Amino acid sequence: MSENRKFLKQMAYNVFWGQGDTDHPDCPECNSTMNFHGGDDVSIGEGYWECPSCGYSFTESDLDEFDVSIFKG
Numbered sequence: 001m002s003e004n005r006k007f008l009k010q011m012a013y014n015v016f017w018g019q020g021d022t023d024h025p026d027c028p029e030c031n032s033t034m035n036f037h038g039g040d041d042v043s044i045g046e047g048y049w050e051c052p053s054c055g056y057s058f059t060e061s062d063l064d065e066f067d068v069s070i071f072k073g
Contacts (some may be wrong), residue, residue: 004028008058012066027051 007028014020021035030053038047038060050057 007060009066011058012063013072015063016068027047027054027056029056030054 007025011022011025015022016027024033026032027034030051032051032053034049034051034056036047036049045060048057048059
């Protein structure tokens with residue numbers, strides 16, 4: 001499993017269980033702090049994280065593959 005896939009799998013786990021700073025994780029490409037763009041003004045599933053240093057980004061929908069919820073619909 002690639003490092004980015006491992007990162008996304010861990011992010012999905014952290015988001016589901018509320019662990020760590022999921023709004024500002026460390027970028028898997030350059031280790032800088034990423035920023036979450038989403039919240040009340042963005043529909044569920046349309047939020048995304050972006051690294052201001054290297055430009056790496058991923059969306060909430062990228063985490064769906066690793067969903068740990070038993071209620072996945």
